[in-house]
Amino acid sequence: MSMRRFTDFDFGITGLMDTFHIDWVMEGDALHALNEYLWSELNPKEVVLLRRDASTLLSSLTCQEIETLWLKSIAGSFPFGGVIGSGRDWMRMIIDQCDAWLSGKPEPQLSTGDLYDGLEERDAVLLLIDEMSEAGALPAIEQGEYPPVSTVLTECARRCTPDLAFRFLIRMVLRSGVRLTAEQYGPLLRQAEAFSYGEFLMANLRECAVDLDSSES
Template sequence: MADQFVEELDPESVLLVHPDATWLLDGLSPDRVTTIWEGCAENGAYFFGRGRVADGAQWMRQVIALYDSWLSQQPSVPALSAVDLYERRELAGRVLEAVREFESILGPQTANALAECVRSCCPDLAFRLLRRALSSAAQSPDHTTLSQGQYVQVSDLGMAFDYGEYVVSDLQYLVDAT
C-alpha cells in the first residue's frame, strides 16, 4: 500500500482515503472489515493469509498511518468539500436492496458485512465496495454474470450517486448476452 501513496498523487484523491478507512474502522468490527476486504477486493482472500496484518482493523490503522505520513510530507493540502464527505444516507435502502440482490454472488458473509457497512458506515462506500466485489467475482472460476436487469439496477444507483458514465459501465462486460 505504501507504494500507492506516491508524491505525485492529487492531494484530494488521497484525502478521500481517510474517511473510508475511518468509517470502516469505527463502524465495523475487525472481522467484518476482514470479510469485506476478502470478499470485495480482487485476491482479497489471500491478503490476510500472508501475515502482513492480523485483521481488517489493523489494516485500516495501517492505511490511516500511511495517509498521515503522506499528508505530513505535503507543503499544502486542500480541505475536502462537503460534497466529498456527503454519505448519501438517502440511498441506503437502495444499496441494501442491491446487496440483497447480489447475495448469491457475494455469499452470505460478505453480503451481511456490506449490509452492515451501509447501515453503520456509509452507503456510498458500501456501494463502491459492492461494485468491486462484483468485478472480483467475475474473475472467479464460476465467472459471475449479471442479468440486464441487475446491471440496470447497479447503473441506476451509480447515477443516483452522481458517478461518471464510466464508473458503472465498467461492469457492463458482466452482462449475460444470452
C-alpha cells in the same frame, strides 16, 4: 443528486484495492504496495478520501467484518494475522501512511459531491445488496471462516455509509464472475448515477452484463 465528484475512477479504500491484484505479492509486502499507491504525485483528494474510508471502517466495523470486505473485494490474497495483524490494524496502518503523506501539504478542498455519503440512499442500497445476494452475484465465504458477505455489506450500509457499502458491492459483483442481466444491471447503474460516480467506475461492471445493447435498442 447531480453534484460531480473529482474523479471518474474508483476512489477511497475501494480505489486502493486495485493495487492488490492477483500478483501483487510478487512486488513486495502490503506496506510496500500501499506506499506505491501513495506516490508523491497522487491527487491529495485521493489520500484524504482513502483516509476517510479507513477511519469510517475502523470506527464502525469489527475486525472480521473489515477483513471480509477487504478479502472479498481484492483479486489477490492478503496476509491477515501475520505482520499486518487484523483488519483493524490494517486500517490503522492505512490511516498512518495517509497522515504521513499529507503532513506539511495544503489541505485539499473537497466538494459536496466528493463528500456525498448518500444517507438517503440507504434503503435502495440495502435492497440491491439483497438482490445481488439472491442472484448469486456475491463471492462465497467458506463456512465458519467469516460472516456472510451480504450480512457484512448490510452492516456496512447501516453503520458506515451507503456510498461505501455500494462501492464494495460493485467490486464484489465483479469478483463473483456472474453475468448480470439487463434487469439486474439497470438498478446498479441508476444507483451509481445517484452517487454521481464517474463512467470508469462502472465500466467494468457493464462488461459483466449480458444483452445490454439489444435491451437498450
